[in-house]
Amino acid sequence: MNNRISELRKARQMTQQELADALMVTRQTVISLENGRYNASLLLAHKIAVYFGLTIEEIFLFEEETTCSSN
């Protein structure tokens, strides 16, 4: 799942640490989210959406994933 967190953060001229403090998560979590290595929970995704004043769908770009259960 891709997301626009990095783009939105840069547009607001924020550092990863500032965003992490605002979301009450560690900087490492912000880095992992931006790199797409970690998928946020619904709760964190909502927190991020509220922070940027957007909807979850506008930040997180869902893609159809092929998994064993979805075949």
Place this chain on the structure above:
Amino acid sequence: MLIKLISCAPDFETTIKRRTRLLQGLAVLGVIGLVCYATLVPNSSLPDFVQGLYAGVSCGLIIASAIGLARVAWLKKHPEAWKKAAIQNNDEREWAVSSKALQTAALATFFLSVAAMLIVAPFSLAAFWALWGEMICFALILLIAAQVYARIL
């Protein structure tokens, strides 16, 4: 990490209270171990290394809990460090990492126990049955936990 997983709570204040109680419990265990070492062990026929194990584990528990309690006391006096620790404690990625690490450790322990059981069987039946019991316990806990979580989640 284990203490973190055991003492988890929705808010950091409760987590710290639980952690403090857990550390105090560990310290009491250490003291009990030392009392046993001082009173019961000298009159027993235990081999030297087992006697040493009593003293070592007991001292280890006391030192580890003392360090943990000192850290808690330090956190309470430093609001900035407290805030940082709270964020780290409640961070969902940190939980995911701990959870994954615990899963990996549990699986590795299980399969290593199977290997150890096959290796030690010709040398020690007691060790074989101890490992067998450990694996049965693991499987039972896994089944019970799956049933419980299936109802909760």
